[in-house]
Amino acid sequence: MSHSVFFIAEAGVNHNGSLDLARRLVDVAAEAGADAVKFQTFKAENLVTASARKAQYQIDNTQEDGGQLAMLRRLELPHEDHEALLEHCRTRGIAFMSTGFDAESLALLGQLNMPAIKIPSGDITCGPLLLQAAQLHQKLIVSTGMSTLGDIEQALAVIAFGLMHSGTPASRAELQAAYSSPEGRQALRDHVTLLHCVTQYPAPPSSVHLRAMDTMRDAFGLPVGYSDHTLGLEVSIAAVARGATVIEKHFTLDRSMPGPDHAASLEPEELKELVRSIRVVEQALGTAIKGPAREELDNRRVARRSVVAARPIERGEKLTLDKLAYKRPGEGISPMDIWFLADRPARDDYQVDELIAP
Structure with missing residues (x-):
C-alpha cells in the first residue's frame, strides 16, 4: 500500500450470493476510483452454529x-467464484480483497496475492485465525x-x-514475549494496520469517537485507519x-435490496463522491x-x-511615526x-x- 489513503470499497455480502451481482459491484468500485473491492469468504457451517441468532441490526x-x-x-x-472475480478485478484495474472467516477460506485467500489479509472485528479474539493469518506473512488489516x-x-x-514462529504458542507468556520483543514490534510495524470501527449497522455518529484512532496509534505505534x-x-x-x-466503506447497488448490510451502505454515486472527497482531503x-x-x-x-x-x-528630514503609514502593497519595508x-x-x-526606501 502507498503513502496515500488506501480506499477499500466493501462489497461484503451485498452480492446476495450472485456472481453476476458481485461483478457489477466490482464495476461500481472501479468506476468510483477505489483502490480495492472487498468481499467476504466463508463456509456458513464453519462460521456459526445452528443455534446462533442474528444480531438485532440483521433482524432489522x-x-x-x-x-x-x-x-x-x-x-x-463460493470458492470457485473467486478466480472469476479476481480476473474481473484485473480487467477493471482494481485490487481484489476478501475477508476469510474460517481456516479453509483464509487458506484460499492467502494464495490470491491480495494487498492485505483483513481480520474482521468479530475475530479479534479468535486466536487460531489470527495465528493462521499472521503465518501467511502478508500485510494485515485488523479491524477493532x-x-x-x-x-x-x-x-x-x-x-x-x-x-x-511457524508453530503454536505454548503459553500466554510466550505470546507476550513475542509481542514485547524488538523483533516482534518490528514485525508488527512491517505488517499490521489497525482499523478503528464501531460494529453497528448503521452506526450513529455519536458512537464513533474518532479520537480513539489517536489513542490506538499512540498505544501501539502502528498505522491506523477507519472502517466506517x-x-x-x-x-x-x-x-x-x-x-x-x-x-473501508460498505457500498451496494441499491440500499433497498434485501440483505443485512444494504441499508447501511453507500449507493454508486455516493461511493464515487466519497472517493473524490478523500482524494481532495x-x-x-x-x-x-x-x-x-x-x-x-x-x-x-x-x-x-x-x-x-x-x-x-523632504530628503534629510527626521522620520517620526506620525510621518509614516503602512499600506499595501508589500513591496517595501515591513511595518x-x-x-x-x-x-x-x-x-x-x-x-x-510613496514607499520609504530601506
Whole structure:
C-alpha cells in the first residue's frame, strides 16, 4: 500500500450470493476510483452454529427473525467464484480483497496475492485465525470494533508470535514475549494496520469517537485507519483528516435490496463522491511544515503592507511615526520595522503614499 489513503470499497455480502451481482459491484468500485473491492469468504457451517441468532441490526435490516446459519448460507461467495472475480478485478484495474472467516477460506485467500489479509472485528479474539493469518506473512488489516485496548494488545501478541514462529504458542507468556520483543514490534510495524470501527449497522455518529484512532496509534505505534459503518460520507472524510491511512466503506447497488448490510451502505454515486472527497482531503493534508505555499508567494506582495509616507517628506528630514503609514502593497519595508525608522533621516524626497526606501 502507498503513502496515500488506501480506499477499500466493501462489497461484503451485498452480492446476495450472485456472481453476476458481485461483478457489477466490482464495476461500481472501479468506476468510483477505489483502490480495492472487498468481499467476504466463508463456509456458513464453519462460521456459526445452528443455534446462533442474528444480531438485532440483521433482524432489522432483513425484516426477518431466525438464525445466522440460514442467512449466511444464502450469502456465501463460493470458492470457485473467486478466480472469476479476481480476473474481473484485473480487467477493471482494481485490487481484489476478501475477508476469510474460517481456516479453509483464509487458506484460499492467502494464495490470491491480495494487498492485505483483513481480520474482521468479530475475530479479534479468535486466536487460531489470527495465528493462521499472521503465518501467511502478508500485510494485515485488523479491524477493532467492539474491542478494548487490552483486546487489541492480545490480538497483536498472537500476530507477533505468528510472524516470528511457524508453530503454536505454548503459553500466554510466550505470546507476550513475542509481542514485547524488538523483533516482534518490528514485525508488527512491517505488517499490521489497525482499523478503528464501531460494529453497528448503521452506526450513529455519536458512537464513533474518532479520537480513539489517536489513542490506538499512540498505544501501539502502528498505522491506523477507519472502517466506517455510519450513514453518509462525513465521518470517513473526517477520519482521513485525522490521519487514517485506510478507509473501508460498505457500498451496494441499491440500499433497498434485501440483505443485512444494504441499508447501511453507500449507493454508486455516493461511493464515487466519497472517493473524490478523500482524494481532495489527502492532498490538502500535505506536510506538517508551516510556511507559505508556492501559490501564495505572489499574493504576499498584494496582501501585505509596506511603510509609506503619511505626508510629504523632504530628503534629510527626521522620520517620526506620525510621518509614516503602512499600506499595501508589500513591496517595501515591513511595518514590523516601522518603529526602528524613527529618528532616521529620510534618504529621499517622498510624496504621500510613496514607499520609504530601506
